[in-house]
Amino acid sequence: MDAQESSSSPGAVExxxxxxxxxxxxxxxxxxxxxxxVENKSTSPDKPHLLFFAGNTTEGPVVGSAHTNRFSSDVQITLGDPNLPKTVTAAKLIKKGLMSFRYVIELEVDRQRRTFTWKRTEQADSFGPTASLKLTDEANEVVAMFLPGGGRVQRDGVVRLYADLGESVKLMTFIAALALREKTRFRAVNPTSDLAMPVTYS
Structure with a gap:
């Protein structure tokens, strides 16, 4: 377990x-x-389609979205309003491997392209029916974690940010965490989903 994954999480922004x-x-x-x-507009539980609005209602501007195509395990993430293509910045969460839960995403940080990976983690204070997830950089340093809540209604889930990589990356992190949470939640009740394979922790 990485040092940054301790339950006390010193220095993390929650x-x-x-x-x-x-x-x-x-x-x-x-x-x-x-x-x-966030509105979950999914037409089927295994294909999340999330819309993020600034503020506390759908009356705020759309600032991001996540969408999974019908025949793909990858997740398309956009910043901006998808109805206004010229304002949108896009990135893709690409699933790596059948026997492990790994999603890779390339993001621009300080004008440099960097690669980040979402993985499951055996976090000590994880709770609920869906696993905790961590986001690591190229050096395998943890830059964010998502600890989901339990039950049919999501309660008290926590996103922890360990590094300040800018507002765009922060929003991308929220979008990716919830999109992957929806996919893992579906796997828990549907053994025929594309996440039904045994998974490894790293």
Whole structure:
């Protein structure tokens, strides 16, 4: 286990994810203030289609989205309003391997292209029916974690950020974490999904 994965998490910035209406919506909050409202527009549970709105309702501007095509395990992430293509920045979470849960994404940080990987983690204070996830950089340093809550309604999930990589990367992290959470939640109840293979931890 990485040193940064201890339950005390010194230096981490925490964001709380709460949900309602049977996982059809989420709120991302910090210090009691809602910064993003998220609508789950999925047409089927294994293909997440999430819309992120600035503020606490759908009346705010669309600032990001996640979408999975019908025949792909990859997740397309966009920043900006997908209805306004000229304003959108896109990145793709690419699934690596059948026997492990790894998703790789390339992002621009300080004008440099960098590669990050989402993995499952045996985090000591993980809870709920879906596994905790960690985001690591090229040196395998943990830059973020997602600890999902339990039950049919998402409660008290936590996103921990260990590095300040800019606002765009932070929003990408929230979008990716919730998209992967939806996919792992579906796997827990559907053994025929594309995530039904045994997974490894690293």
């Amino acid at each position: 964001y709380i994810v709460t949900g309602g209406h049977w996982n059809r919506e989420y709120q991302v909050t910090q210090g009691g203030t809602t910064i993003y409202h």
